Amino acid sequence: MDTMNEQFISLWDYITGPELWLTVGTGILRIIIILLLAVIIVRVSKKVVNRLFVNRGRGPIRITERRENTLKKLIKSVVAYVVYFIAFIMILDNVLGFEIGPLLAGAGVAGLAIGFGAQNLVRDIISGFFIIFEDQFSVGDYVAIAGIEGTVEEIGLRTTQVLSWTGEMNVLPNGVVTQVTNYSVHNGLSIVDINIPYESNVADAERIINEVAATLPEKHDFIVGVPEIIGVQNLEVSHFVIRVIADTLPGFQWAGERNIRREVQDQLYKEGIEIPAPRVVMYNRDDKETFLEQNREREQ
Known part of the structure; x- marks a missing residue:
């Protein structure tokens, strides 16, 4: 005690x-x-x-x-x-x-x-190292990774954070980055198909489009050079399609397409060329023989 x-x-x-x-x-x-x-x-x-x-x-x-x-x-x-x-x-x-x-x-x-x-962890770290070392993408780039599109907010050795344009923050393990589409490395290409009704002349439509295209680089800084007409792309049921392409700054190809469509459509409408509408041609049964005879004459 x-x-x-x-x-x-x-x-x-x-x-x-x-x-x-x-x-x-x-x-x-x-x-x-x-x-x-x-x-x-x-x-x-x-x-x-x-x-x-x-x-x-x-x-x-x-x-x-x-x-x-x-x-x-x-x-x-x-x-x-x-x-x-x-x-x-x-x-x-x-x-x-x-x-x-x-x-x-x-x-x-x-x-x-x-x-x-912890093989997945090791794989994520090794993949992150090569992403940074090879400069596959960087902070601020607009990319498509594993089905996710958005702006890269942060790159770490284990994860990459991608902010979608609708506001969602996506955290992706670097190990799932098997294929990357980087829209911010080279200039973008805007591809615009313009529908012209058959009643309009191809030369007139191309002249109007060229006049509008010449003014676009001054109006929009992200359009690099004057847009170019490739030619008639398709012949549809009620219209033909004229394709226009334009170089843009990286990541601005979609904005370029929207602005080219708007400017060209406004000018075409002012010049009397309207948007083509679907149409149906009907023949009377009594005129069937006359119609067939006209076709035979054209073939001859």
Whole structure:
């Protein structure tokens, strides 16, 4: 009984004594200092990265703006992960007194075992590395990936975020990116088919279209060069089709098509060429022989 009392008194003295609280206070202070330094380093590194890319135009290595935005976000994320990981290791080693060597060795063995069951994660990271390394697409590009179309908001080593034009944010694992259609690399091509009724003359219709096409580059900055008439594309039941193509800035091919249709249709209507409508030609039975005779004469 006396021994238990002595142990309790010793424990109470240790708990209420200054040594424990001095040790705890020192440990908390060290943790705060380490975390504060980590936050400062991350913020400073972000500013340094921004400054480096601001001065990129003065150096010998030139990169596009789209690739610049991708690399900036990726470098900032990697630096933050590394700094916070180092801070976590320092807290375990210097403050809490854990043996880091055996801990890291155990983590390595555990990581090897987990790796066999985390093949999708490894595939996502490897795919993300090659997406960035090969510059398949960058932040700000309009792309079609795995049935999703939209603007790339962020590219990470594991996932890619694509914002649809209707506002949905799609988060795609990089491992599913097996085929990419990037609309932002080269100029787009607007393809417009214009229906003209058979009552109108082809030459007149093409003249009106050419007059309108000559004014489009001045009205719309995203149309590069004067749209070109390819010719009569199809002969339909009630009309023939004239195809027009135009080069546009990357990603603006759909806007180019809409504006070309609007401008051409307005001018065609003013010139008396209306939109063709379906029609039905009827013959009286009494006129059947006359009609057949006319066809035979045409064939001869």
